Amino acid sequence: MAKRRRKTRRNEPERWWERLRERLAETEWTRARRASQAIITILVVAALTGGWLLGVPRLRAAVAEATATEVSIVFVDEPAWVRGDLLALLDLTARHQLSGDPIAQSDLVAMRSALMNTGWFDAVRQVRRTSGNRIEVHADFVRPAAVIRDDEGDHLVDPTGKVLPRSYETDAAKTQIVITGAHLPRPGLVGTVWPGADVTAALRLLRLLSPQPWRGQVAAIDVSTFRDDESLVIATDRGSRLFWGSAPGAEEGLEVLADRKLARIETAFTELGHIDAGHRGVLDLTNPRAVVGK
Structure with missing residues (x-):
């Protein structure tokens, strides 16, 4: 009985070292796993950021094109003779000045100048955005005689x-x-x-x-x-x-x-x-x- 107890006491240090090695191994694995997750996260964020930056010009162009298409340009109190091809030309001239930014005042300034240069107006008095997708042009058309x-x-x-x-x-x-x-x-x-x-x-x-x-x-x-x-x-x-x-x-x-x-x-x-x-x-x-x- 005494021999068996001495043998058990001799095995206790060995068991303690084994448990310590297991804990150390678990700790190293946890750290490695966390580090790997962090690296993966960084790589994913970098990939997404890079993709976003590369896609911004295309996205902006798409938004601008969609915005220009959706915007309604109204010539207030236009004469009856302004129709057909002429009205389409004036609409296209005005629409070509849109950058896609619904709050850009420079678009409206450029639109006024471009319309005046067509030769179909005595004066373009005001170009204003009445809502996000509606622009009104207040102008004096020429009078064909x-x-x-x-x-x-x-x-x-x-x-x-x-x-x-x-x-x-x-x-x-x-x-x-x-x-x-x-x-x-x-x-x-x-x-x-x-x-x-x-x-x-x-x-x-x-x-x-x-x-x-x-x-x-x-x-x-x-x-x-x-x-x-x-x-x-x-x-x-x-x-x-x-x-x-x-x-x-x-x-x-x-x-x-x-x-x-x-x-x-x-x-x-x-x-x-x-x-x-x-x-x-x-x-x-x-x-x-x-x-x-x-």
């Missing part, structure tokens, strides 16, 4: 003769009165006034004709003889001609004044249905006594 014809076609102008950014093939602008026979060439820059006293005189007459109920029967104002006698001729939609004479306000001698000439045309339109009174030649409106047919 006529087309002036040259060898290259018919070119749109406003009431002052300023050339607008649209040209047509000859006779393609069906809703516009044509000024024919201009002596000076079209200016090279859009927004520049077409030079010449003949064009100025025709536009002055046009201002009198435009509001009249019979305006649709006026096809053209011919200024081809203006250099010789400073006279204007109205060409009708039936090929007949009304010799108007001097520009409104420039009458001399016994020439009938503009208001009386208008009254004569009105009488023909009201009583006979057409401003040429059924005459296929030339009607002289300048005679003080009566309209003279030629």
Whole structure:
């Protein structure tokens, strides 16, 4: 019995050392595992961060594209003639200035400048974002008044003769009165006034004709003889001609004044249905006594 107890006492130190080694081994494993987890975490974060940084430009581009597509651009109180291709062009011009940042004031400034440069506005008074996806443009559109014809076609102008950014093939602008026979060439820059006293005189007459109920029967104002006698001729939609004479306000001698000439045309339109009174030649409106047919 005594021998067995001594043997047990001799084994106790060995067991203690074994338990100590096991605890040390467990501690080292725990530390190694924790270190590995930390390294893995760092690597994952680095990978995610790197991927994010690489993806930021693409993400920004995608957001900008989506934002530009979603934004509604409204031209407040736009004229009825602003439609179709022209409206699409103006919308695209404005949309091209969007960076994708819904609070960027610089986008609105750039939009105003770009729209003014199109030549379709007398003024762009305000461009404002009324909500995150709606932009309102408050602007004064130009007012097309006529087309002036040259060898290259018919070119749109406003009431002052300023050339607008649209040209047509000859006779393609069906809703516009044509000024024919201009002596000076079209200016090279859009927004520049077409030079010449003949064009100025025709536009002055046009201002009198435009509001009249019979305006649709006026096809053209011919200024081809203006250099010789400073006279204007109205060409009708039936090929007949009304010799108007001097520009409104420039009458001399016994020439009938503009208001009386208008009254004569009105009488023909009201009583006979057409401003040429059924005459296929030339009607002289300048005679003080009566309209003279030629």
